[in-house]
Amino acid sequence: xxxxxxxxxxxxxxxxxxxxxxxxxxxxxxxxxxxxxxxxxxxxxxxxxxxxxxxxxxxxxxxxxxxxxxxxxxxxxxxxxxxxxxxxxxxxxxxxxxxxxxxxxxxxxxxxxxxxxxxxxxxxxxxxxxxxxxxxxxxxxxxxxxxxxxxxxxxxxxxxxxxxxxxxxxxxxxxxx
Numbered sequence: 649x650x651x652x653x654x655x656x657x658x659x660x661x662x663x664x665x666x667x668x669x670x671x672x673x674x675x676x677x678x679x680x681x682x683x684x685x686x687x688x689x690x691x692x693x694x695x696x697x698x699x700x701x702x703x704x705x706x707x708x709x710x711x712x713x714x715x716x717x718x719x720x721x722x723x724x725x726x727x728x729x730x731x732x733x734x735x736x737x738x739x740x741x742x743x744x745x746x747x748x749x750x751x752x753x754x755x756x757x758x759x760x761x762x763x764x765x766x767x768x769x770x771x772x773x774x775x776x777x778x779x780x781x782x783x784x785x786x787x788x789x790x791x792x793x794x795x796x797x798x799x800x801x802x803x804x805x806x807x808x809x810x811x812x813x814x815x816x817x818x819x820x821x822x823x824x825x
Contacts, residue, residue, distance in 0.1 A: 657738045667759050668733045671745040672786025673726050680722065680823050681705045691822055699815035717808070717816055724805040725825035731798035742790040749784045 656662045671679070684695065684704035699714070701707060708715040733740065741762040748755045753774055760768040805825065809817060 652732075652736070654735075654737065657736055663738060665738055665763065666733070666736050666740040667762065668730075668736075668740055668742050669745060669748070670730065670742055670790050673723060675745065675785035676726060677719065677722050678705075681707065684819060684822065687822075691818070695815070695818045695822060698813075698818055704819075714813065714816060717812060718819065721805070721808050721812060721816060721820055721825060722823075724801060724808055725820070725823075727793065727798070728801045728805055730793050731801055734792060734794050734798070742792075744786060744788060744790050746784045746786045746788050749782050750788060 652663065652666070657666070658664070681704045684692070685702075696702060699707075699711075701710060707718065733742075739762075741759065743755060743759065753770065756770045756774065760766065760770060809820060809825075812820065
């Protein structure tokens, strides 16, 4: 979830290549709400108390105003992450979650080739870790973001967080917005 420091990228850094997994914004939003519902921790108990919710998947129906603000926060954080990733000064392979789910053998094969392991035997790994059935959301192809679309996105997220309730700020912290 976290953004990588540019100093860690490149010939003298920790990372020389990046595989960036892109998850459709709506699919990611649904997953985040399921995560907030399922996690077991003191932070979640505090979040439940702050928000007055047991099931975050019901947030839209219980508190539409707070839910709409959460969607705005999520959208800004989602865009900021991919705007940042687009700027990595190293070779990167952008893989969509939809690609991974629809053709895991081919996608993992592409990842291994990109990572410098073209002869890796992914069959055994795939057999030992069979993908579960998921509904595929979003495009199979990554659509780059950048330019004007990324202008001010970090500032927008900061402004939204300033306006957000303690409930929303806590949810954003838990989800690493």
